[in-house]
Amino acid sequence: MRPDVDDRQEDDGSAARSAARSGVDQPNLIPPADVPRLSVRMWLLVAAVGVVTGLAGAALMEVLHLTSHLTYGYHSGPFLAAVERSDPERRVVALAVAGAIAGLGWWCLRRRFGSGGTEVSAALWRREGRMPLIPTLATGLLSIVIVGMGASLGREGAPRQWGAALAGRFSDWAGMTSAHRRLLAACGAGAGMACVYNVPLGGALLTLEVMLGTFSLRLVLPAVASSCIATAVAWVALPNAPSYQVGQLHGSASLIVFAVLLGPIAGLAATGYTRLIAIAHRNRPQGRGLLVAPLLIFTVVGVLAIPYPQLLGNGKGIVQLTMDATLAAPMAAALLVLKPLATTASLGSGASGGLFTPTLATGAVLGTLLGDGWSHLWPASAMGYALIGAAAMLAAAMQAPIAAVVLILELTRNIDGLMVPLLFAVTGATLMSRYLNSPSIYSVRLPAQ
Known part of the structure; x- marks a missing residue:
């Protein structure tokens, strides 16, 4: 399938060179000249990334909850309350088993693929949005399982990895340029964060401020669209409610x-x-x-x-x-x-x-x-x-x-x-x-x- 006319300009790495010249401390800046144009095909991919990432995020949260419930023997209520009710020995055994699963899992991935997946930031800033699909999906799954068992790590790592990896694969299937692949991967990562925390605007801003380093209007729209779509799709399985309950607050x-x-x-x-x-x-x-x-x-x-x-x-x-x-x-x-x-x-x-x-x-x-x-x-x-x-x-x-x-x-x-x-x-x-x-x-x- 031939790429659309607007999708033909390849990213030549000038973003990284401009970042180096400007002295920024994070290689995520996209100069205006490197912002890709948005074609009809690109918008269809943005919508597809939103839908698939929302479904993936909901599935990963189900795995997280199932793992937590099995590990600490509870059916409902906050995770911390279940941990506090559990026997001290159970906490130690649960974390030891989680460590064994983590070590064996990532060792096997490196033996089989030479990599345990790629961090989203490394893929966006060093690899033009490319992430090895199978190792990255397996890494995300391992990550969500050990977090469910009590590992002191964040749960957003897995949906961000899955969203970015799937978006990158969609880009390759559609024959998009490296600049478009990078944008879609960033949108997928931000959408993954958005859907599991129910923060559509926050996910979009993470895409722009953290992963792409720009608020160009041409990038704002796909970032917002993908995060909103993913969040709405995830409502099929996840609650549409704030993560934290707070009372009425007044400034002083x-x-x-x-x-x-x-x-x-x-x-x-x-x-x-x-x-x-x-x-x-x-x-x-x-x-x-x-x-x-x-x-x-x-x-x-x-x-x-x-x-x-x-x-x-x-x-x-x-x-x-x-x-x-x-x-x-x-x-x-x-x-x-x-x-x-x-x-x-x-x-x-x-x-x-x-x-x-x-x-x-x-x-x-x-x-x-x-x-x-x-x-x-x-x-x-x-x-x-x-x-x-x-x-x-x-x-x-x-x-x-x-x-x-x-x-x-x-x-x-x-x-x-x-x-x-x-x-x-x-x-x-x-x-x-x-x-x-x-x-x-x-x-x-x-x-x-």
Whole structure:
């Protein structure tokens, strides 16, 4: 099938060269001249990517829930509540088994295919959107299974990988150019995030701000369309409801001052967190070490989960505890240290998974802990402290302030009163991280060239 006339211009890598010349710290910038034109064929592919990614995301979430229910023996209710009800020995055994499955699975993938799949950021910025289909689908499935068993990683990694890989394959079938393949892969990744968290606009902004590095109108429309379609399709199996339940929130002078002060602290914390991720990624095991490292590290996390069950899973339970203002200061202090360490160690063991919710949880705990001290000076909303910390940490870690604010809005559906302090905190955190030359949690996972 002959590509449409508008689809003939091949991407010659000028985006990467322009990024290098401009000194940006993340190779995701698309100059206006490299933005692909949108033909009828391209729009049909955007719609197809949205539909397929929505179905894939819903299927992966069903696998996640089934795995969690079988592992911890429950039928309904929050994951954290089920973990807290389980015997301590069960937590250790569950994580040890998850580590064994992860190590054996990815070792077999590397033996068979020479690769355990490709990170979405690496595919978009280094491989023109190309991702090996079978290894990537298998990697995503392994990732969602171990997260369901309690691994301290995010659940969005699998749907992002599946969406990008399927979009890339659609592009190849349709004979599209590399520039169009990259755009479709980014749309698929953003749609995967959108559908599993019910954040259509946030998913679109992640596509643009994080993966493509531009808000060109020609890219905004397919990003929004694919994320909206995927989210609507996923409603067939997933609830159309906010991820976090929060009460009525009101801004105040106290929260504004708190946000101004917290922003740079969150930026500093995000920089340290990002550097931990970089160290973990650089030291991932190779060869037969992949069989042993996940088993050992996951088992250690399982042992830590005896006194701290909140460590298990992606961190959604931790975030909700901060929203409910039920996380005591000593527990918050422990989780502020242990959750990032558990996540980076799990990633460094060779496992694949997302970082979105673990980052969100770390920021929420930071805001809660600092807010507890601030409340003795100038009391304000405990939920406000957590949300401001979560948004600031997320913005600085992703190097995506606009996407971070919108994601918090969509995840809670009820923070209009906090918009001004939220923006102050996000701005301060992002400026601090950029002053410290901190890359994003996505760019530090790029393989060395």
